[in-house]
Amino acid sequence: MFERPLNREATVADVARRAGVGKSTASRALGSYGSVSSEVRLRVLAAAEELGYRPNEVARSMNTGRSRTLGVIVSDIENPYFSVAMRGISDAANASRYNVILANTSENLEAEIHAVRVFLDKRVDAIIVAPSSAYQIEHLKAIRTSGRPLVLLDRKVPGLDAVSVEISIAPAAHEATSRLVELGHTRIAYISSLQTDGDSFAGFPLGISSVEDRLHGILDALEEAAIRPDPELIRFKVVTMERTAEVIEELFHLADPPTAILASDSTIARDILLALRERDVGIPANVSVIALDDFPWSPLTAPPLTVVSPPIYEAGFAAAVAAIEAIEERTAKPVALQARVIYRDSHGPAPTHSTR
Amino acid sequence: MFERPLNREATVADVARRAGVGKSTASRALGSYGSVSSEVRLRVLAAAEELGYRPNEVARSMNTGRSRTLGVIVSDIENPYFSVAMRGISDAANASRYNVILANTSENLEAEIHAVRVFLDKRVDAIIVAPSSAYQIEHLKAIRTSGRPLVLLDRKVPGLDAVSVEISIAPAAHEATSRLVELGHTRIAYISSLQTDGDSFAGFPLGISSVEDRLHGILDALEEAAIRPDPELIRFKVVTMERTAEVIEELFHLADPPTAILASDSTIARDILLALRERDVGIPANVSVIALDDFPWSPLTAPPLTVVSPPIYEAGFAAAVAAIEAIEERTAKPVALQARVIYRDSHGPAPTHSTR
DNA sequence: TTGTACGCGTTATCAA
């Protein structure tokens, strides 16, 4: 069914022979560099056309040492966050005639280490990664040691020689939290899927910038309002739908349950909405819900979701642009983007005790 | 900032020298093929370890002619349909130690042709594609001519020597349509984003199997119920949000407007829901809506959406498995999967005239 | 302007 072709592909040598010129002359004519008489050029081009010549990019990479390929490592391409970022990366890469090779890690460090190794072996020109850990970074350092640029998508890792494309969520998270406070909320929960492996501060994990960032925005807003953050209301490592339901259950059984819930990302937001619907909790009548992430369906949920919307397409695009700049110019500037709040109907005044 | 490394990577020759053996002996020891005395093997492995040797996959591809890479061509990775399929492809590829390289085409034939050329030049081992046209297939034929397997994702193209992974929507589309008929609907619209370039039959485009498939399911169900399909109600090439709003507008200004709308995919479904909300049309009180596609947020829309759910992760996985089989075994079996209907709350009885 | 010859890092061939 899938036999190999009998006649192999035409090479530069074949084209040269047919055009009756030397190999390097053909090579120059095809690559349009150096100097070739226009008469010869036409003859070479014609010969190439006739033979259906196509350059072998593998051979080309072999002696240029460059592959015009960007390696992209994300936790899950299925997540709209990363698929949108990927589209941005892909569009930017395409515009500069680069290709994109993808690896999913499921937030698994071993998989990430493996992906880096494979990409390095394949001689990608640069690697774009949303790292799962800010502490185990030997493999990321290895990228730099190999002489290839490294671009950090969204998450910043201290002590690493890399370009980072950051999306600052803090100001928007601050704004959203303050809005909740204005509406009378004092018991505000934050549920995050983050599995961190680093230090923690007062029970809060630290180290991965995007998390610190979100948390700072929230905590600062609470502090301004003189509301003491309750560790009971801040939950990490909530990774499955089941765990989300459990956490929601626990939160509502607290002596003083939350009146608002902040979701760290769209998956958590979905699971929270599902769990609340299961329990028949009215939104926003009984609880306000705000997602610290956006996704295409956010205007259409019941009720339409108030979100902190990060410009991820732009971030992906910027990451690829930075990677290509670093490859070609040996330098690239870090990028900082800002999320913004989109107010819709999933938040409202804090319920009074009588309505609860 | 991003200087090239001073000391280049260790090669087989370096390892061989350090271990005090010949280049080919080292190569055999590292690749664990041929025969090497265990004493020498250990020495070579130790030397490789010390030098931090890593094989150069580009050089390897160069003379094996294989790259352990699958090229994947989709219209838009941002679309959950393709991002989920991509995850399936990626997981299956990963399990067999293959890599995945991605191209987006935005349903643009030129981009698809370009992507094929690039992938061929890069010597991918096989190409998985959801083709945008069933007629312009020279570039797809070129894949086969080059001796590489071609796997068609979701869409079947006649007259092409390729393995296809099909998702049959027809039975589920039939079932969903019949359900609508049972509920009293006789005016059922179908809105599709498909931009086809082929023949049409009674104004309906034909040729791309997944479309014929959906349409057949719907038309068969109508025929069984002795309802004559109205070409006015069947709309193709609805690709933008604006166009969707226009089409909705047009449909509702018909003398006999639809009481149910079938959406071809999740993007169209989103735009339809948005347009209906804009017009304040009650779902399902005034119109029933069913999507012929599923996506993670379908249970959480207002109202929860009745959908025809295609197993796309499985389709992606199967496509990659078939591609790898074709590469390694020279043959692969086509795969046929079935979508199923998930009944939720966006469909209901046809409104009586008095309520309209 | 043109052509020859070599290098890139690997695997494959083959004689020792």
Place this chain on the structure above:
DNA sequence: TTGATAACGCGTACAA
């Protein structure tokens, strides 16, 4: 079991 050598297809220094 081993190692010298060729081959993959391209770019490119260098000489003509």
